[in-house]
Amino acid sequence: MDNIVSLCKRRGFIFQSSAIYGGINGCWDFGPLGVELKNNIKQDWWYTFVRQRDDIVGLDASILMHPDVWKASGHVDEFNDLLVDCKECKKRFREDHFNPEEDCPNKPHCNGEHLSEPRAFNMMLKTSLGASEDTAVHTYLRPETCQSIFVDFKEVYSSSRMKVPFGIAQIGKAFRNEINPRNFIFRSREFEQMEIEFFCKSEDEEPCFETWKHDIWQWYLDIGLTESKLRWYNHPAETLAHYSSRTEDIEFDFPFGWGELQGLANRGTYDLTQHTKHSGKDLSYFDQQTNERFTPSVIEPSAGVDRTALALLCDAYHEEEVEGEKRIVMKLHPRIAPIKAAILPLVKKDGLAELAQDFEKKLRKKFPTFYDQAGAIGRRYRRMDEVGTPFCICLDYDTKDDNTVTIRDRDTMEQIRLPMDDVAAYIEAKCTNERD
Ligand code: GAP
Numbered sequence: 001m002d003n004i005v006s007l008c009k010r011r012g013f014i015f016q017s018s019a020i021y022g023g024i025n026g027c028w029d030f031g032p033l034g035v036e037l038k039n040n041i042k043q044d045w046w047y048t049f050v051r052q053r054d055d056i057v058g059l060d061a062s063i064l065m066h067p068d069v070w071k072a073s074g075h076v077d078e079f080n081d082l083l084v085d086c087k088e089c090k091k092r093f094r095e096d097h098f099n100p101e102e103d104c105p106n107k108p109h110c111n112g113e114h115l116s117e118p119r120a121f122n123m124m125l126k127t128s129l130g131a132s133e134d135t136a137v138h139t140y141l142r143p144e145t146c147q148s149i150f151v152d153f154k155e156v157y158s159s160s161r162m163k164v165p166f167g168i169a170q171i172g173k174a175f176r177n178e179i180n181p182r183n184f185i186f187r188s189r190e191f192e193q194m195e196i197e198f199f200c201k202s203e204d205e206e207p208c209f210e211t212w213k214h215d216i217w218q219w220y221l222d223i224g225l226t227e228s229k230l231r232w233y234n235h236p237a238e239t240l241a242h243y244s245s246r247t248e249d250i251e252f253d254f255p256f257g258w259g260e261l262q263g264l265a266n267r268g269t270y271d272l273t274q275h276t277k278h279s280g281k282d283l284s285y286f287d288q289q290t291n292e293r294f295t296p297s298v299i300e301p302s303a304g305v306d307r308t309a310l311a312l313l314c315d316a317y318h319e320e321e322v323e324g325e326k327r328i329v330m331k332l333h334p335r336i337a338p339i340k341a342a343i344l345p346l347v348k349k350d351g352l353a354e355l356a357q358d359f360e361k362k363l364r365k366k367f368p369t370f371y372d373q374a375g376a377i378g379r380r381y382r383r384m385d386e387v388g389t390p391f392c393i394c395l396d397y398d399t400k401d402d403n404t405v406t407i408r409d410r411d412t413m414e415q416i417r418l419p420m421d422d423v424a425a426y427i428e429a430k431c432t433n434e435r436d
Helices: 002-010 032-051 067-072 147-151 153-160 202-222 270-279 305-316 352-363 377-386 397-402 420-431
Strands: 014-016 028-030 056-059 080-085 092-094 119-122 125-129 137-141 166-175 190-200 230-234 246-254 257-268 285-287 292-294 297-304 317-322 325-330 341-345 369-371 391-395 404-409 415-419
Touching: 002 014, 002 305, 002 317, 002 325, 028 032, 032 056, 032 166, 032 190, 032 202, 032 305, 056 153, 067 137, 067 147, 067 270, 147 153, 147 166, 147 190, 147 270, 153 166, 190 202, 190 305, 202 230, 202 246, 202 257, 202 297, 230 257, 246 305, 257 270, 257 305, 270 297, 297 305, 305 317, 325 377, 341 352, 341 377, 352 369, 352 391, 352 397, 352 420, 377 391, 391 420, 397 404, 404 420, 415 420
Parallel strands: 056 166, 341 369, 341 391
Antiparallel strands: 014 028, 080 092, 080 119, 125 137, 166 190, 190 297, 230 246, 246 257, 257 297, 285 292, 317 325, 391 404, 404 415
């Protein structure tokens, strides 16, 4: 894990937030390559689950919502972690994740006997709206993106004329006052979710759940995660969230152990019923074909952008020996790689640099590119390997004669020669979102 954290910092994927002030726990900044990686994840997810389907529409709702939303959703009363205090070292820990060997500075003393009884701690982050303390509205930064989907359910289905079964998708920030943020960006206090609330009839809950199991698993394969590092975890009744009757998680085998990437929950009619009750506004659905009025059930695939990014980075990281030297290579799927192609003149002189720069300007209209003329070609290849650039295009003296270039494949390091006019289509085909 240390190697991955260090590469992320060194090459501009992920930095600690507010580092010059000593950092702030549980908050991270995505640098120039990190933001491209994250955008690729989000765009791929949106492309797959919204644009390629006619039964899902999108939403981008505000993060701040009426405080009653969080009462109705159950978060004010139920969104708690159980905490224990160590009477010896005075530190506070999550009961379910407490490991005295790792967590407590007083390892030998805090073996459970010196811990307080567990107490509930609400994980929502409070905030106030308005200039004066007396008149301010106190609300919360949303701890999950989906509540606006429930609250806007009627507006969305009536404006878009969607018919049950259908889904509403949203990508956005969520905030949780995690007590022990840890494992790099795995558990943070500010993160992004990609959520779908799929509305169906109650008798269709089970088949709908099974279909979603298949679809979300397939997406992780499509973006390049190794299948043997994925598994399902079926929650027993005692670990189900307050709104769920069934939850299964897709877990990934991170360097620090298996961890949740995405949850798939059967929320039934819980949320629409609660919001109908608390707002006094009817959120039921009228089926014009059957003349039936009912409250739809909800199947919810809920994924983390940051955890997906971390899984991709961990899975992609490889150290290899090439010609007696260590090569660090990030084997990111071309769909997800931040830079798709690097354009490298073999040498700077004899007009090759200008030729390469002109070529790069043409290609950058199609996909993210990078131009590099500094240093020996082998070193430039290595720099691109380290940030996961799948293709390096080299312009050499033959290019001036016959308008062809070499394209080096990051993973096999094999090179092919192609006419310059064919390069964009070749790379676009490799980076396309279309399933094979
Ligand atoms: N609306 C359902 C919901 O929020 P969740 O299992 O609490 O369910 C869904 O969260 C996903 O959000 C998780 O699978 C994970 O990928 C991501 N996530 C949750 N808490 C997180 C945190 N503290 N840091 C990073 N990602 C988190």
